[in-house]
Amino acid sequence: MSPSRSDPSILIIGGGTWGISTALTLSRRGFSRITVLDAHPFPSPISAGNDVNKIMEEGAPSPENTDEEYVWNRLHQIASKAWHEDPVFAPYYHETGIVYAACSPEGWEHVKGWTVGREGEFDLLEKKEDFRRTMPEGVLTGDFPSWQGFWKKSGAGWLFARGALMSAYKEAVRLGVKFTAGSPYGEVEALLYRNSTDSQPDVTGARTADGFEHIADWTILSAGANADVFFDFENQLRPTAWTLAHTPLTVEEYTLYKDLPVLFNAERGFFIEPDAEKHELKLCDEHPGYLNMVREHEGEEERSRPFARHEIPEESEQRIRALLQDTMPHLAERAFSFARICWDADTVDRQFLIDRHPRYKSLVVAAGGSGMGFMMMPAVGKVVADTLEGVLEPRLKEGFRWRPEQAVGRDWQSTQDRYGADGKVMDFSDVRKWTHVG
Numbered sequence: 001m002s003p004s005r006s007d008p009s010i011l012i013i014g015g016g017t018w019g020i021s022t023a024l025t026l027s028r029r030g031f032s033r034i035t036v037l038d039a040h041p042f043p044s045p046i047s048a049g050n051d052v053n054k055i056m057e058e059g060a061p062s063p064e065n066t067d068e069e070y071v072w073n074r075l076h077q078i079a080s081k082a083w084h085e086d087p088v089f090a091p092y093y094h095e096t097g098i099v100y101a102a103c104s105p106e107g108w109e110h111v112k113g114w115t116v117g118r119e120g121e122f123d124l125l126e127k128k129e130d131f132r133r134t135m136p137e138g139v140l141t142g143d144f145p146s147w148q149g150f151w152k153k154s155g156a157g158w159l160f161a162r163g164a165l166m167s168a169y170k171e172a173v174r175l176g177v178k179f180t181a182g183s184p185y186g187e188v189e190a191l192l193y194r195n196s197t198d199s200q201p202d203v204t205g206a207r208t209a210d211g212f213e214h215i216a217d218w219t220i221l222s223a224g225a226n227a228d229v230f231f232d233f234e235n236q237l238r239p240t241a242w243t244l245a246h247t248p249l250t251v252e253e254y255t256l257y258k259d260l261p262v263l264f265n266a267e268r269g270f271f272i273e274p275d276a277e278k279h280e281l282k283l284c285d286e287h288p289g290y291l292n293m294v295r296e297h298e299g300e301e302e303r304s305r306p307f308a309r310h311e312i313p314e315e316s317e318q319r320i321r322a323l324l325q326d327t328m329p330h331l332a333e334r335a336f337s338f339a340r341i342c343w344d345a346d347t348v349d350r351q352f353l354i355d356r357h358p359r360y361k362s363l364v365v366a367a368g369g370s371g372m373g374f375m376m377m378p379a380v381g382k383v384v385a386d387t388l389e390g391v392l393e394p395r396l397k398e399g400f401r402w403r404p405e406q407a408v409g410r411d412w413q414s415t416q417d418r419y420g421a422d423g424k425v426m427d428f429s430d431v432r433k434w435t436h437v438g
């Protein structure tokens with residue numbers, strides 16, 4: 001924080017997973033002039049974190065870690081502590097364990113890589129009986145054709161995502177954070193710049209769709225996959241969508257399905273136990289993602305642009321049903337009660353992008369969840385607050401730095417170490433049929 005300003009005004013653009021955690025952390029540190037703008041009422045229907053559940057994996061750095069491993073493991077360590085101990089977050093972590101799996105030799109090599117150096121934490125699963133034993137009898141009735149896997153019984157599980165968002169929101173409001181949510185008052189259309197010749201260019205706030213100019217000492221841009229829409233990230237972000245659907249369970253099924261480990265196949269998809277409110281089982285097919293490449297202005301390069309839709313491509317529905325056929329064929333034909341596409345932003349190295357902008361000194365960017373940003377929610381709040389205060393530990397600062405050099409000539413079609421579907425990044429413009437849900 002600038003020494004002359006003990007309590008600067010802070011504008012947070014996007015009150016989703018990272019924005020809300022940042023608001024909470026800063027308010028806990030005593031900052032009292034925080035405003036969050038969001039285009040939608042809380043919790044935003046387009047927030048990637050507004051979901052029944054998300055996978056959680058614990059971790060901690062070790063002395064042998066490379067810098068890259070250190071950054072990731074240190075983040076895990078900070079987040080794990082919060083999910084266990086912080087009263088705002090702890091009630092939402094269910095440490096039920098996780099089953100990792102793959103079907104092809106290539107996929108299996110990939111999954112085995114996750115166990116290197118900590119083989120003792122995993123039980124090998126080779127036959128369908130091994131997989132079936134990971135859950136109560138009657139849940140996994142499938143044949144698991146060509147599946148191989150590992151079962152990690154502790155230090156992983158799932159998070160009640162929407163519950164954690166609401167909890168952080170309520171605490172932030174209690175501590176005095178102001179929210180302006182919904183269009184037009186909370187919907188940011190543009191950042192505001194100071195460009196006079198006698199001073200350094202800088203960001204001074206944001207303009208919302210009602211024309212209001214929100215001026216602040218600091219601006220934090222945490223608008224998820226949409227951050228790239230109104231600020232030039234120099235190709236560091238690729239808005240990418242994944243797909244999810246819910247299938248309803250009976251009360252008896254719900255009782256049987258309680259406290260299940262997460263089942264994640266890196267090529268087929270995953271599911272987590274049903275949610276307590278609606279008794280629905282969330283299902284995701286695994287794939288390198290969908291883009292929506294559009295050319296917004298003549299002569300410009302095409303960019304992927306997020307849009308909202310409460311349906312999924314029919315091909316995605318088929319993949320989800322194939323996952324069910326392998327694992328729980330008794331559910332494979334059941335109609336879905338909900339479906340949506342869900343956007344996140346991929347960086348080139350899939351490491352988060354959290355830094356003060358090199359040119360606009362009052363702008364902090366916090367984006368690039370890269371499909372793994374929910375479990376790190378409490379840690380990201382701390383990292384963003386440390387970045388704003390200029391006290392972030394050096395190895396994390398280096399890992400999360402503004403790094404456009406990585407994105408020069410970026411291959412938008414890169415799978416970025418993801419498997420599933422046909423092993424290719426897909427585009428919504430090629431989708432001919434969408435599911436009809438409900």
Ligand SMILES: Cc1cc2nc3c(=O)[nH]c(=O)nc-3n(C[C@H](O)[C@H](O)[C@H](O)COP(=O)(O)OP(=O)(O)OC[C@H]3O[C@@H](n4cnc5c(N)ncnc54)[C@H](O)[C@@H]3O)c2cc1C
Pocket residue numbers: 013014015016017018019037038039040044045046047048049050053054055056186187188189222223224225226227241242243244284342343344366367368369370371372373374375376
């Ligand atoms: C299908 C799917 C499954 C996932 N599973 C997992 C998982 O199991 N575990 C895990 O750790 N991570 C998972 N992730 C990743 C995780 O959800 C994201 O990395 C994380 O939620 C990103 O947080 P965010 O704050 O950057 O974005 P968001 O949570 O999307 O927040 C962005 C916010 O910006 C707001 N906004 C957008 N435009 C504007 C505007 N113009 N003005 C004002 N506000 C605006 C939105 O309304 C939203 O509230 C998954 C992601 C997807 C898509």
